[in-house]
Amino acid sequence: MAGPQGIRLLVAAEPAEATAALAQAVAQPGWAVSTPSSVARLADAVRTEQPHLVLLQVPALEGPWVELLEKVRGADRDVALVVATVESTLESALLALRLGVNDYLPLPATPDALRAALVRALTQKGLAVTDDAERLKRLGRAMRDARHKASLTLQQLARRTGVSVSLLSQIERAETAASVVTLFRLSNALRRPLAELLREV
Secondary structure (H helix, E strand, O other): OOOOOOOEEEEEEOOOOHHHHHHHHHOOOOOEEEOOOOHHHHHHHHHHHOOOEEEEEEEEOOOHHHHHHHHHHHHOOOOEEEEEEEEOOHHHHHHHHHOOOOEEEEOOOOHHHHHHHHHHHHHHOOOOOOOHHHHHHHHHHHHHHHHHHOOOOHHHHHHHHOOOHHHHHHHHOOOOOOOHHHHHHHHHHHOOOHHHHHHOO
């Protein structure tokens, strides 16, 4: 899964020997990945490095690890925080939520699952931006689905909107971006609020 570019990620794990492997497993192109000198120094590293995202792997969410998360939150209340633990219970998941953890994973977890959790956490913070090509694909699918739901052909939609069949087809196939005026015309013709259509993008 490709992530947003320019992200500063801080990775820490207990035992410490697992840190390098964890950092390598979740690294993505365009991300700056760093590790603190020790897990105990994580809060200090958050304060000095100001990462967008922190990934912490610990045996269980209890005792000193809870205190560590509280220190991390004290160092930066806005940093996106993902925690992975070997011992996972409903109680620990609820505790993670109370501690302001953005995503919580039980271990073992695949690198793909870990990377997906990181992107979800960034999305919650408004930092994960989908690339333009993917947005066009989603908009095209949303328009096509809405047209099918309205039982309209491209020709019928073209007559209702004054937009050419060729342009409508290009929008649905994500070959071109629709102007704001065209989007409003499509929204009215499909009887779908524009905000609702764009929400799917």
